[in-house]
Amino acid sequence: MSATETAKAELAREIDATKDTARSYTVIFPFGSDNGTRTQVLLGLKKRGMGVGLWNGFGGKVEPEETFDECAHRELKVVIGATLIAGGGWVGPLNNLN
Numbered sequence: 361m362s363a364t365e366t367a368k369a370e371l372a373r374e375i376d377a378t379k380d381t382a383r384s385y386t387v388i389f390p391f392g393s394d395n396g397t398r399t400q401v402l403l404g405l406k407k408r409g410m411g412v413g414l415w416n417g418f419g420g421k422v423e424p425e426e427t428f429d430e431c432a433h434r435e436l437k438v439v440i441g442a443t444l445i446a447g448g449g450w451v452g453p454l455n456n457l458n
Contacts, residue, residue: 372429386431387419390442404439 361369392400403415418439422431436442 372427384422384428384431385419386422386428386435387417388432388436388444389417390436390444402440 390402392402394400402418404418406412406414406416418436420431420435420439422428426434433444436444
């Protein structure tokens with residue numbers, strides 16, 4: 361496992377440990393490219409709930425016993441039928457946005 365993968369795994373474990381004390385959600389902004397650089401982002405139009413009529417990324421509530429990464433994969437598959445690919449990038453969490 362590379363140093364980057366090790367650091368990412370450690371961060372994911374730390375983030376998952378906070379799920380017991382707070383409601384957790386994911387939001388995914390899938391990037392695409394036509395020349396090897398991130399030049400496109402896929403957004404969805406909100407049809408219900410908070411932010412209806414606005415463009416946003418995809419995501420949802422993290423289920424019990426599910427990691428943030430697993431939730432991101434599940435939500436993207438359920439909402440738009442897409443599968444995340446290796447090397448697609450992972451940024452990390454935003455916490456306490458109250």
